[in-house]
Amino acid sequence: MESFRKNLSVFLAFFTPSAGWLFLFFIAPLGIIFVYSFSETISLTEVELTWTFENYGRLLEPEIQTLFWRSIWLASISTAVCLVVGYPVALVIATAPAKWKPWLLLIVILPFWTNLLIRTYALLNILGTRGRVNEGLEWLWTKADGFLTLIGLGAYDLIGEEFEPIVFLGRWSGVIIGLVYVHLPFTILPIYAALERLDRSYLEASLDLGASQWRTFRSVLLPLTMAGVITAAIITFIPMLGSFLTPALLGRGQVDMIANVIERQFKGANDWPFGAAMSLFLLYVTFIILAIQAFAAMRKQKRSERRG
Amino acid sequence: MTDAIISIRNVTKRFGSFTAVEDVTIDIQPGEIFALLGPSGCGKSTLLRMIAGFETPTEGDILIDGKDVTDVAPNRRPVNMVFQSYAVFPHMSVADNVAYGLKMDRLPGAEIKEKVAEALEQVKLTDFAHRMPDQLSGGQRQRVALARALAKRPRVLLLDEPLSALDAKLRDAMRLELVKLQESVGVSFVMVTHDQSEALAMADRVAVLKDGRLMQLADPMTLYKHPSDTFVADFIGRVNFFEVEEFKPGSAEVRVQSLGAVTLPTPVEFAAGEKLVLAVRPEYMRVRPWDGTGVAATLGDVGFQGDSSIVEVTLESGQPVQVLSGIADTPVLLGLEPGAKVGVDVDLGEGRVLRG
Numbered sequence: 291m292e293s294f295r296k297n298l299s300v301f302l303a304f305f306t307p308s309a310g311w312l313f314l315f316f317i318a319p320l321g322i323i324f325v326y327s328f329s330e331t332i333s334l335t336e337v338e339l340t341w342t343f344e345n346y347g348r349l350l351e352p353e354i355q356t357l358f359w360r361s362i363w364l365a366s367i368s369t370a371v372c373l374v375v376g377y378p379v380a381l382v383i384a385t386a387p388a389k390w391k392p393w394l395l396l397i398v399i400l401p402f403w404t405n406l407l408i409r410t411y412a413l414l415n416i417l418g419t420r421g422r423v424n425e426g427l428e429w430l431w432t433k434a435d436g437f438l439t440l441i442g443l444g445a446y447d448l449i450g451e452e453f454e455p456i457v458f459l460g461r462w463s464g465v466i467i468g469l470v471y472v473h474l475p476f477t478i479l480p481i482y483a484a485l486e487r488l489d490r491s492y493l494e495a496s497l498d499l500g501a502s503q504w505r506t507f508r509s510v511l512l513p514l515t516m517a518g519v520i521t522a523a524i525i526t527f528i529p530m531l532g533s534f535l536t537p538a539l540l541g542r543g544q545v546d547m548i549a550n551v552i553e554r555q556f557k558g559a560n561d562w563p564f565g566a567a568m569s570l571f572l573l574y575v576t577f578i579i580l581a582i583q584a585f586a587a588m589r590k591q592k593r594s595e596r597r598g
Numbered sequence: 599m600t601d602a603i604i605s606i607r608n609v610t611k612r613f614g615s616f617t618a619v620e621d622v623t624i625d626i627q628p629g630e631i632f633a634l635l636g637p638s639g640c641g642k643s644t645l646l647r648m649i650a651g652f653e654t655p656t657e658g659d660i661l662i663d664g665k666d667v668t669d670v671a672p673n674r675r676p677v678n679m680v681f682q683s684y685a686v687f688p689h690m691s692v693a694d695n696v697a698y699g700l701k702m703d704r705l706p707g708a709e710i711k712e713k714v715a716e717a718l719e720q721v722k723l724t725d726f727a728h729r730m731p732d733q734l735s736g737g738q739r740q741r742v743a744l745a746r747a748l749a750k751r752p753r754v755l756l757l758d759e760p761l762s763a764l765d766a767k768l769r770d771a772m773r774l775e776l777v778k779l780q781e782s783v784g785v786s787f788v789m790v791t792h793d794q795s796e797a798l799a800m801a802d803r804v805a806v807l808k809d810g811r812l813m814q815l816a817d818p819m820t821l822y823k824h825p826s827d828t829f830v831a832d833f834i835g836r837v838n839f840f841e842v843e844e845f846k847p848g849s850a851e852v853r854v855q856s857l858g859a860v861t862l863p864t865p866v867e868f869a870a871g872e873k874l875v876l877a878v879r880p881e882y883m884r885v886r887p888w889d890g891t892g893v894a895a896t897l898g899d900v901g902f903q904g905d906s907s908i909v910e911v912t913l914e915s916g917q918p919v920q921v922l923s924g925i926a927d928t929p930v931l932l933g934l935e936p937g938a939k940v941g942v943d944v945d946l947g948e949g950r951v952l953r954g
Contacts, residue, residue, distance in 0.1 A: 495685035498747075499699030500674075500702035505702070
C-alpha cells in the first residue's frame, strides 16, 4: 500500500478499470433501484420520483408478508437439509485418503460446470409425476402388488388399488429438493475447510478419554467446526432466499419465492417501484444476517483478546 | 514376565510397502518410566499409537494387564495419552477438560468434582480450574493434558514427546516434575522421545529403536556404558570409533591402526573375520601437552563449556577425535596454539568393542 501512495499513476492504472466497472454495473444500477423504490408509477411507461414510502408500506400487506415468510421458511428448511446432508459428506472427504480428496472435491463442484437451467430441467425430468423417481416407485409398487397377490392378499388393496405417483412439482417438497440440490456445494465446501483445519489429535484425545464416536462428534468435532457450519449456513441461506429459477420451474408458480414476485413486478405487473422496494428489502435482510454474524465474530474475538 | 503391565509381542506395523515397526517385543513393568527412544521415523510414535489403540498392528499382539487388546478400540483401553500437541479441548474450561474422561465413565457428579479437584491439585492448577485453554501458557496446557489423562486412573500413561513443545528452561524443570509426578501416582509412564538426554534423565528403562527395529533395551546406565552396537553408542551421547584391524577371538589384544596394539580388559568374543570397532567416549580420554608418551596428536579447537571443554584433536593417523577435558586441564589447553603437538591418553578399561 505504501508503494501505491508513492506511485499514484500505477495505483490508478490498476484501480480505475475495476472501480469503474463496479460503479457502472453495480453501484449505479443499485442507485437506480434505490431511487425507483421511492417513486410512483404515473403511466404505463413513466415513473416519477416522489420520495414516497408507500412501496415499502406495501411490504406489510398480508399477501407479501406470507410470501416473505414462505421464502424464509423454504430457505431455512433447505439450509437445514443441506447442513444435515452436507456435514457427513464433508467429513468423508476430509477423512478420505489424500489421493482421493481432489477427486471427491471435483465431484462436489462438478454440477457447477453445467448450466443451472439445464440442471433444473433435468430435475423436472426426475421429479415429475411421470419422472424417474416415480417410475422407480411404480416398479417397486408393481413388484409388491404382485407379491401380495402371490401370497393371496391381492384382494385387500393393502398398498392401494393402483400406484399413485408422489407429486413433487408445484409443491414445497419439489422446491426444497431443488434448492438443496443447487446449493449443497456451498454447504459442503466451508464445512470441509473447517474439518481440514481441525487438529486430528482433538478427536483422538476424545476417544482416548473413553468417549464413543458419536459422543466425540457431538462434544468435540461439531463444536470445534461450528464456525465452518455457521459460514456454510449463511452462504447457503442467502442465495437460497433470493432463488428465482428453482422455485419458478419446480414450484410451477404455486410455490413462489420473493424473487418470483419481484420478477412479476418488473414484467407482468409493470410496477417497477414496488419491485425495487422488494429487491432492496431482500438486500436489507441479507445485510442484517451478515451484520449479526460479523458482530458475533467480533465479540468472540474481543473475548479471547481479553483473555489473552 | 506375566506381571508385565504392557506386553508388546512380535509387533509389526506396515503402511503399504513401508514397514514402520518390525517384529518388536517389549514388556513394560508396573510403576516404571519407560522411554521409546530413536530418531524421527524410527517407529517409536507408531508403537505408542498402537498401545493407545489408534493403530492396529499388522502382525503380533499387544497385551495390557495380560489381556489381549490388539483389536480393542482406543476408548475401551485402560491407558490414557498426553498428546504432543496436548489436544486440550479449546472450547472447554480446564475443569471441563479434566472432567471429560470421567463423564465418559458415567461417574456420579460429586465423584467427578472430587476427582477433578484432586487431579488439578496434582498438577498445581487448582486456581486455573475455570480458565479457558487460550488463557494458559504452553506449560500449563500440558499440565491440563496430564491432569485430564491421570484423572482417569489409567493403568499406563502414554506421553508423546512430552517436552518437545516447551522452551529449554521449562523443559528441564518439567523433566524433574514428571518424574516426581510418576512417583506420586505410581502408574507406569511410557514416553516417546527423540532426545537421548531426556530419556537417560527420566526413564528407568529405555528402548532404542532404529528403522522400526528394537536395537537395545536396557536401563540408562547400561545403555551408556554397554551399548549393543555402534548406532546405540553414537545415538546415546558422544563417542569416538577406532577401527579394529586385527584381532583373535578369545584374546584381549587387538590392533587399532590409530592407537597401535591395544590390550583390553576382557577378551574379544566376536567371530574371526568380523568388522569391529573400538568405541571410547570422550570423557575416558585425556589431552595434555606432548611429553613423548601416549598417542601423538595435533590440537584442534577447544570448545570451552564452563564446567568442561570439548577438545578436538587429530591423531597422527589422521583420525579426528573428540575429548572431554575436565576443568583442571582446560586452562593449559587453552594456552596452547591450535596445531600444537599433544599427547592423548585413552582409558581402555572403558573402551568397548562393537560390531562396526
